[in-house]
Amino acid sequence: MFYASENHIDKLLRLTYARLLSENPQNNRVSSKKGTSTEVFGALLQLTDPRARLSRAMGRSILFSAVGELAWYLAGDNTIEFISHYLGKKYAQFSDDGGLTANGAYGKRIFLPRGASQWSRIISLLRARPGSRNAVIQIFSNDDAARQSNDIPCTCTLHFVVRNNALHLHTHMRSNDAWIGLPHDIFSFTMFQEMAAAELGYGVGTYQHSVASLHLYDDNEFGPSRTLANEYVEEGSFEEIAMPALPSGDPWTSAKEFLSAEREYRNGNFSFEAASSLPNYWMDLVTVSKLHSMMKAKVRSDQYEEMISQLHPCYRVLVLDRIDRWAGSEDTAFGILRDF
Template sequence: MLTPNTFRSVEGAYLALLKLATREHEHHITARGNEAREVIGVGFRLSDPRQRLPYLATRKANPVFQFAEALWYLAGHRDLEMIRYYAPSMRSSSADGINLGGSAYGYTLFNAADGDTVSPFDRVLELLRTETDSKRGYLPVFSAAELAVSDNPDVACLAGLHLLARKGRLHMVCNMRANDLDCGLLSDVFSFTMIQEYAAVQLGLELGVYTHFIGSAHVNDRNAERVERVLNEADERRHPQHFPFPAMSARTTPATITRVLEHEELLRTNKARYSADTIASLDVDAYWQQAVLLFEVYRQIEHDQTDAVSRDVLDALRPGLRWLLGHRWPACANAGAEQ
């Protein structure tokens, strides 16, 4: 039986694919002005999809953006206003400066299509509740119609997500038409495993394995130096960092996502500022309070332009999130030394 390589966390898969695409690549391509090294038809499996963050100092992963993007998907949004606050470069992918197109995966997954009253996501959940061992729980995202739009700046990289309930566990298979291994893979896996876990919670199932297949797996030449630094760090370190990621609250519902995003908007627009004690008293459970803490950290960095984020907020974060923040922003550096 041929199966993709299995890793416990996304970090291992990320490093393995970077090595493959940079040191053993099959092709050197130029697509839409981007020169890249490429391998075709690769995949991996995560035995524990909750371990969705890499702890590599050189890579400087951004958990604030990753939580924001996952919530943006789960809410079914496509507006540029929210997501560009966390990633200003995404504006270049918007045709009208207001909404995103193909990359707004949540808009396709969590909203009913024209002429329907149920979203594709909810319809698949309904199927999995009633049909044991169904193979039909597929959520297509990429549409051939996207290619008919002249100079489309935002064609979906995600082909679709396949949900499979087996023996009390919810597994998911992700199919990507293409993946930028250095810039896109980490955010994609974070968001898609969050969608998988969210679906498992709605169905009352345990979290199963996550499998990720890529048609074109590539590393852009402009990022080659950073990729090499990341690989060198991984080769040279003696003791890799490991911080367990908690399970999503079993009480998570669509209303939970709405409430978290209400707090996110207040912080993003600087209409509120929260202390750790304030966040601890909010109408969301401890799991989602971590996301609000991250948004408060980013509010202080963006709006207050502080040299040091409030210590109480940093201390309330889980150790792995503090570690990542400390390696990304000087204002959080006092957390970076904590192991």
């Protein structure tokens, strides 16, 4: 059993990777269809400040892919085309229908059908009975266990509780890839937690991430996971900056505006302007999605500097870091961004 509790994602990840990289006798060596990994069977990770969900490390700069995955979930989408825009073409290998849809897509299971979803149920329940222990969203189902699929959900349940006037979330995973999956999962699930807290009118409590099989793959065709994790641990401490607080009140009007803007940019309509009334919190996420799509499309524009300068500091340094790495890559099309 492995337990770690920290107030920032970087501290939590460093402890986790250090354990998986160690020669601890309780670590398991496991072979699976994705390769050989080092596993801790039974882990509980606690993030005491769920807003401190973005790593500040160069090697863990997942801002664009995390925001993109969040949009995919909130939209209730299950198409490979959408998520591949952020996570790359390799995601198609997890499709059961030739790269069109993802069987295990969480958003469709959580947020659809609108008005009668699992999300709507837990919000209604906690409004009526704040002390309830039944506000559980089930993602992994009996049907998943019975079918042959390339994409079986790793997440089993999201369990929301109200305690001491704060909304806490306990997530349980059957399996979690510590290098790629873990930081993305914590980002999205703590965003769900904060959105639910705002919708219900509570403060944000702690986030607990329980995993049966928490594992770190050896370097293989999917990527140098073990090498990168070791480099990350050796990189040392980073500036701890949390995301700003989500505006109070129902977040869905703003979230829908964000999703509309994200869709326009993903489809190449870079002239689209989100509503000026959109709170800064959501406008930043709109800008992050626009920056990603414009850079992915290799658009030359004089908008970059102004867009980046208006971002909250918690995003700005991560965007600049990604730009710096892209600009220094073999793809000289990103040389237009070197001056930033």
